[in-house]
Structure formats: C-alpha cells, structure tokens
Amino acid sequence: MNLPFEGGCLCGAVRYECSAEPVIAGHCHCEHCRRSSGTGHGSHLGVPEAAVKITGELSVFEAPTDAGNTVARHFCPTCGGPVHSLNSSMQGMVFLRASSLDDLEVFQPQVIVYTGQQASWDKMDPSLPSFEGMPPPDTLP
Ligand SMILES: [Zn+2]
Numbered sequence: 001m002n003l004p005f006e007g008g009c010l011c012g013a014v015r016y017e018c019s020a021e022p023v024i025a026g027h028c029h030c031e032h033c034r035r036s037s038g039t040g041h042g043s044h045l046g047v048p049e050a051a052v053k054i055t056g057e058l059s060v061f062e063a064p065t066d067a068g069n070t071v072a073r074h075f076c077p078t079c080g081g082p083v084h085s086l087n088s089s090m091q092g093m094v095f096l097r098a099s100s101l102d103d104l105e106v107f108q109p110q111v112i113v114y115t116g117q118q119a120s121w122d123k124m125d126p127s128l129p130s131f132e133g134m135p136p137p138d139t140l141p
C-alpha cells in the first residue's frame with residue numbers, strides 16, 4: 001500500500017490524508033450505517049487517529065448504538081458525503097468511510113458485521129468472516 005493515502009467528500013471541501021495502514025477494515029449492515037450510506041451497508045477502515053490529518057469543516061451526528069456505545073458520524077455539511085466516524089468504545093481510532101477514498105483499492109475488507117440486519121438484496125463476499133452483531137474486539141481478524 002502506498003502511504004499516505006488520501007480521500008475526501010464528494011464536493012472536495014473536506015479532505016484527509018492517512019499515513020498509516022488500516023488496523024481493521026470491514027462492512028457493517030447496522031441500521032445507522034445503512035441509513036447514512038445510500039445502500040445496505042457502510043464500509044469502514046479503522047486507522048489510528050494520530051495518523052489522520054483532516055482539513056475542512058465537518059458536521060456531526062452522534063447517536064447511541066445497541067452495543068451501548070456512542071458513534072459520532074462526521075459528514076460534509078455541503079454535499080452530505082460521509083467521511084468518518086468515531087466510536088466511544090474504540091478511543092484513538094478513526095473509521096474512514098471506504099466510499100471517501102481516492103484509491104478504492106486501499107480498502108481490503110476483512111470482516112462483515114451486523115449481518116442480523118442485512119438486506120436480502122445486499123449480497124456480500126461469502127468468503128469473509130461474518131458476525132450477526134458487533135463481535136468483541138479481540139475476536140476480530
Ligand atoms: Zn463535500
């Protein structure tokens with residue numbers, strides 16, 4: 001992987017650069033990812049917060065999850081493009097939306113979570129390990 005990798009929102013007002021390889025990458029079918037995505041899931045790359053430099057202004061929507069933590073979803077106030085989210089149970093990590101990447105191949109999914117809320121029409125790679133909800137962090141690949 002070529003570092004740093006870059007990405008941003010649809011209109012370009014928000015840009016980021018990440019100097020570290022993702023620690024975790026996967027698809028999530030939870031209701032919050034779905035409703036903020038435009039399709040049946042959200043795809044995320046978890047990277048160390050210290051490795052990400054973001055420019056531009058973001059709007060935030062913060063909501064509790066069924067796992068008991070809070071997720072703060074950051075998106076561009078102009079174009080609405082989702083950029084990243086912060087999870088209160090995973091301090092120090094930033095979850096970049098794969099849809100915001102300049103080079104889409106930087107995203108190499110390892111896992112699928114919340115398949116319990118998956119739409120029948122949203123078919124995924126059957127070779128990936130999948131979980132009905134959010135597995136404990138130490139069981140993730
Ligand atoms: Zn934008």
Ligand SMILES: [Zn+2]
Binds near residue numbers: 030033042
């Ligand atoms: Zn989700």
